[in-house]
Amino acid sequence: MSFRTTVTTASGDVLGHEADGASSFLGIPYASDPVGALRFAPPTPHPGWSTPLLATSPGPAVPQPPSRLEPIMGRPNATYSESGSLTLNVWTPDTDGRLPVLLWLHGGAWTTGSAGWDWYNGQRLATEGRIVVVTANYRLGPLGYLYLAGHGVDDAQGNYGLRDQSLALRWVHQNIAAFGGDPDMITVAGQSAGAHAAIQLGAHPGTKPLVKRLFLQSVPWKVPHQTVAQATDMATEFLELSGVPGPAEQLRETPVDQLLETGTRLAQQHAVAGLSGAPTLGVILTPETPWENAFDTTLSGVDDTVDVLMGYTSRETSAFLHGVFDLAQLTDAQCAHILTVVLRDPEAADTYTLFRERDLDAEPHRILAAAATDAVFRTPTRDIATRRRPFATGATHVYEFGFGNEAIGPCHCIDLPFLFDNLDTWKDAPMLADLPPRDARRTADEFSRAVARFVTTGDPGVSNTEQTHTDTGEYVIEFPTPAQS
Numbered sequence: 001m002s003f004r005t006t007v008t009t010a011s012g013d014v015l016g017h018e019a020d021g022a023s024s025f026l027g028i029p030y031a032s033d034p035v036g037a038l039r040f041a042p043p044t045p046h047p048g049w050s051t052p053l054l055a056t057s058p059g060p061a062v063p064q065p066p067s068r069l070e071p072i073m074g075r076p077n078a079t080y081s082e083s084g085s086l087t088l089n090v091w092t093p094d095t096d097g098r099l100p101v102l103l104w105l106h107g108g109a110w111t112t113g114s115a116g117w118d119w120y121n122g123q124r125l126a127t128e129g130r131i132v133v134v135t136a137n138y139r140l141g142p143l144g145y146l147y148l149a150g151h152g153v154d155d156a157q158g159n160y161g162l163r164d165q166s167l168a169l170r171w172v173h174q175n176i177a178a179f180g181g182d183p184d185m186i187t188v189a190g191q192s193a194g195a196h197a198a199i200q201l202g203a204h205p206g207t208k209p210l211v212k213r214l215f216l217q218s219v220p221w222k223v224p225h226q227t228v229a230q231a232t233d234m235a236t237e238f239l240e241l242s243g244v245p246g247p248a249e250q251l252r253e254t255p256v257d258q259l260l261e262t263g264t265r266l267a268q269q270h271a272v273a274g275l276s277g278a279p280t281l282g283v284i285l286t287p288e289t290p291w292e293n294a295f296d297t298t299l300s301g302v303d304d305t306v307d308v309l310m311g312y313t314s315r316e317t318s319a320f321l322h323g324v325f326d327l328a329q330l331t332d333a334q335c336a337h338i339l340t341v342v343l344r345d346p347e348a349a350d351t352y353t354l355f356r357e358r359d360l361d362a363e364p365h366r367i368l369a370a371a372a373t374d375a376v377f378r379t380p381t382r383d384i385a386t387r388r389r390p391f392a393t394g395a396t397h398v399y400e401f402g403f404g405n406e407a408i409g410p411c412h413c414i415d416l417p418f419l420f421d422n423l424d425t426w427k428d429a430p431m432l433a434d435l436p437p438r439d440a441r442r443t444a445d446e447f448s449r450a451v452a453r454f455v456t457t458g459d460p461g462v463s464n465t466e467q468t469h470t471d472t473g474e475y476v477i478e479f480p481t482p483a484q485s
Contacts (some may be wrong), residue, residue, distance in 0.1 A: 007095055009175040011048040017056045021127040022093045025179065027059040027116065030171040031164060036141060039252045040148055040156045043086060043167045058116025059087030062140045063256045065264050067112040071323030074409055075115045082143070082256060088136040088168055090179050091117055091126035097180035100187065100216070101132045103172050105165060107192030107413070111141040111263070124421040129452025132181035134172055138164035138197075139471030142238065142263045143256070150232035151239065153246035158231065165197050166207050171441040173210045186261045189215035191416060194312075196220055199365045213394075213458060214302065215451060216310035217419070218412055221380035222343075234266070241265050298384055304392040307458035309451070310385065311399035311415075313376035316370035319412035319431070327365040332356060335368035342392035344377055351375065369409070395458050397448075403443045405434045418447040 003020045007025070016025035029041040060081040067073065092099070106113040106120060115135035122133030138144065144161030157163075157275045174185045188211050190198040195216040202211045226234065235248070242262045244250050251259065299308065321327060336352040337469065343351075348371075355371040356362075362370075378400070385398045403418070404410035408431045417426040426432055432440070450460035 005095065006052060007178040008429060009178050009420065010115075011053075011171075011175070012050065013052040013086070014055050014178075015052045016090075019122065022123050023095055023179075024123060025055040025090040025092075026057055027055065027084075027087045027089065029059070029084065030136070030168050033083045033344065034086060034143070034160070035082050036252060037083070039143065040146065040153060040160065042155070042157060042160065042163050045167065045171075046086075054289055057302070058089055058114075059084045059137065061085065061114030061116060062137055062143060063260060064112045064140050065260050068323075069109060069319055069413060072319050072411055073154065073413055074426070076114070078114060078117060078422060085137055086139075086164060087116070088134055088171070089122070090132065090134050090176075090412075091122040092132045092179045093127050093130055095178070095180045098177070098182045099132050099180055099214075100185040100247045101134065101172065101176050101181040101183075102189055102451075102455045103169060104215075105138070105188075105190035105194030105197050107190065107194045107218070108140065110145060110161065110193045111267075113140070113194075118425040119416065119422060120420055121422055121425065122420060125419070125448050125452065128421065128457070129449060131452050131455050132176060132179055134176070136165065136168040136172075138162075138168070142259045145240060146251075147226075147228070147231035147235050147473050148248045148251070150228070151235055153248050156248075160426050162197060162200060162364060166204070169201055169207055169210055183210075185212050186210055187213040187215055189217070191217035192220055192412065196223075199299065199302065202303075202306060203299075208303060209300075211303075211306060213307040213455065214310070215454060216308065217415060218312050218316060218377060219381065220376070221308060221384070222376045237269075238262055238266055274352040303394070305394045306392075307394040307396075307454070308385075308388070308392075309397045309399065309454045309460060310381055311371070311401060312381050313404070313410040313412060313414055314400055314402040315366075315369050315370050315404065315409035316372055316377045316412045317372040318366075318409050319414075321365055321369060322408060322411075322430075325365070326339050327363070330362045330365045330368070332364075332367070335364040337373055339357065339368055339375075342372060348375070366409075369411075397417055397454070397460055399460070403435070404431065407433065415447065418444040419451060421445070421448040 004015055005023050006013055014025050014028060016023050029046045031046055032038060034043065041201060060079045062085045063080045063082060106115055115137045120135050122135060126133040138161045140161060145159065147158040148156035169188065170275050173186065176183050188198045196219060198216060199215055201207045202214050239248055242258065244254055336349040339352050340346050340348040352367065352371050355367050381398060385396050389396045401415040402410050404414055411431055414431050417423050417432060422445055423440055432445050454460040
């Protein structure tokens with residue numbers, strides 16, 4: 001049985017849907033539509049509504065190109081529109097409670113993704129974990145990060161996607177009590193680009209007081225970001241490619257498909273070792289914005305009292321190789337070269353050799369994935385945790401997700417179906433093909449419940465899969481245990 005349920009927020013009454021142990025409120029606008037004069041401008045709070053808002057379906061995704069990870073994730077069933085895109089979704093097991101809150105931000109290299117996709121439905125996580133789950137959309141690609149302040153657009157301050165996320169967090173803090181959430185117990189979380197954003201929200205003076213805990217999946221620690229000069233130059237290239245005559249202000253009226261096509265061409269021009277899709281438009285830090293001091297890739301700006309759970313998958317970078325290269329044809333020499341280019345380090349060839357010596361029988365592309373994962377994800381995550389642990393009063397936990405199939409392995413994004421415990425909605429994802437159903441179900445139960453425990457207590461509490469790495473003193477949670485991976 002299911003029925004409608006209503007809560008009252010500062011924006012107005014919201015009419016949701018209750019079923020299977022939780023109430024869902026989908027497609028709630030937290031900002032005005034970013035169109036017309038509000039395109040390439042900081043978000044403004046939504047003016048609210050006078051009659052109950054029917055919130056039974058998510059809003060559209062922000063317009064975007066196809067994801068470069070479709071070869072391993074599959075293609076979402078989605079609609080796209082600038083109008084109505086700045087929305088969030090709430091799932092709660094008790095609208096009268098005072099439960100801990102998880103605000104989760106999707107990844108997608110700052111260019112793709114949506115909080116409203118079925119993949120990220122928070123119903124089961126909220127019900128089983130006894131937490132309030134919130135997911136939020138934010139602007140992407142040129143709509144979210146094109147920096148036009150150097151081109152005569154006075155209010156184009158940059159970092160619109162990051163500003164959207166900040167406004168979403170403030171909306172949650174102001175209104176989550178109406179949904180049964182505790183505004184003083186908010187865990188800000190995200191995966192990949194979303195994890196980077198979560199760090200910025202935890203470090204920025206304007207939002208850090210709202211953050212109790214951080215849950216960080218696959219942080220792109222090594223991704224470079226732009227200076228103001230670099231962002232201005234990138235915008236110059238964008239304008240030249242766009243074919244838009246006259247002042248940059250005209251981009252506010254340019255069809256969105258034209259903007260996306262220009263962004264794709266720009267990304268291709270700046271591809272590294274054949275791997276396009278990097279955030280060439282970037283998350284930038286400008287002296288004109290209050291976000292200048294938020295940039296943090298070491299957690300140094302995060303309060304010492306904040307509990308942190310962060311981790312990576314065992315073979316993150318295999319995700320970025322599938323669909324790009326003919327993996328069976330790659331040689332050791334080619335893979336060593338790709339590693340040096342991607343890491344921007346000529347000595348990375350020696351790193352490749354070290355990983356090759358550990359496994360003389362593995363295919364070259366597997367050695368490449370292992371070495372790149374170690375450099376970009378595993379080592380930075382562990383190092384940052386090791387440096388933070390001695391002085392922080394908040395707990396610092398690290399996990400490694402090691403469950404995956406033979407073809408692709410435990411790749412970037414594979415932990416997402418297990419976090420949300422939504423294996424059925426990912427049934428067509430190549431990265432989940434041929435996984436033993438019983439092991440997959442057990443891993444989903446373990447991972448999602450561990451995250452819910454962390455959101456609730458600051459401790460994931462997975463005693464049966466704990467390991468202490470004696471060489472660093474580092475506490476690592478592995479999903480599943482090494483024997484199962």
